[in-house]
Amino acid sequence: MKKGFKKFTLMIIIIICGFYSMVKDTVPNLVSLSVIGSEFSLDDEKDKSLKVNSDNIKPDKLLVNKNNGLSSDYIPKNLSIPNIPFSDSSDHEEKHVAGIIVNPLENLVNAAKKEGIILFGNSGYRSYDSQKNVYNNRVRSQGKALADAYVAKPGFSEHQTGLCIDITNKDKYFVEGTKEAEWLGQNCYKFGFIIRYPKQKKNITNIEYEPWHIRYVGKEAAKYIYNNKITLEEYLGK
Ligand SMILES: [Zn+2]
Structure with a gap:
């Protein structure tokens, strides 16, 4: 009887271990080092069907x-083309954005239009493979040192998140002082976006001022970042 019970217990342990390693292996490693904090609660961890992917990362934590x-293999969820005008130089892939920003982006562009500001989408999503092609072409044409100075290494462009998009105007001259750039800088937070690379923050972002590059973080975070004149890095305590 006792022996039988030991065998039974051993079998249960083996089954549990086997199940655990199976489940562990099915969780894809979609996100690498980029998730700051985690929105998983203990309850979520118990849910074995919950996978780590772009679905369960809050937009202000990436x-x-x-x-x-x-x-x-990081691909944003529900990549889609928003209903906004695009620059004629945008290719098919870069017209896409993550599903979560489609409505906020359309609302932003429509609100601008009501005030006589015509904004165009220029470049949204860039896949890992596109980044790799751009980087490798640059290395081939200019050498590795110059490529590293001007082009993000594959996987290190925020455009792969699908949460950001470069905006332009009809002249494709979207610089500080144009009415479109000024409007975007003053209003994008109302729709959940931030100017991701603000002026005089290169020491933190590593990127020069880009008035055209907006990043979705959600309304609450965007308002906080706008009011406090900080960057996403500072907001996340990085
Ligand atoms: Zn950009």
């Missing part, structure tokens, strides 16, 4: 910069 990259 940080991609020189030190935080995305894995090659």
Whole structure:
């Protein structure tokens, strides 16, 4: 009887271990070093069906910069083309954005239009493979040193998140002082976006001022970042 019970207990342990290693192996490693904090609660951890992917990362927690990259298989959820005008130089892939920002982006562009400001989408999502092509072409044409100075290494462009988009105007001259750039800088937070690379923050972002590059973080975070004149890095305590 006792022996039988020991065998039974051993079998149960083996089954549990086997199940655990099976489940562990099915969780894809979609996100690499880039998730700051985690929104998983203990309850979520118990849910074995919950996978780590772009679905369960809050948009203000995903940080991609020189030190935080995305894995090659990171693809934003529900990539779609928003109903906004695009620059004629945008290719098919870069017209896409993550599903979560489609409505906020359309609302932003429509609100601008009501005030006589015509904004165009220029470049949204860039896949890992596109980044790799751009980087490799640059290395081939100019050498590795110059490529590293001007092009993000594959996986290190925020455009892979699908949460950001470069905006332009009809003249494709979207610089400080144009009415479109001024409007975007003053109003994008109302729709959940931030100017991701603000002026005089290169020491933190590693990127020069880009008035055209907006990043979705959600309304609450965007308002906080706008009011406090900080960067996403500072907001996340990085
Ligand atoms: Zn950009």
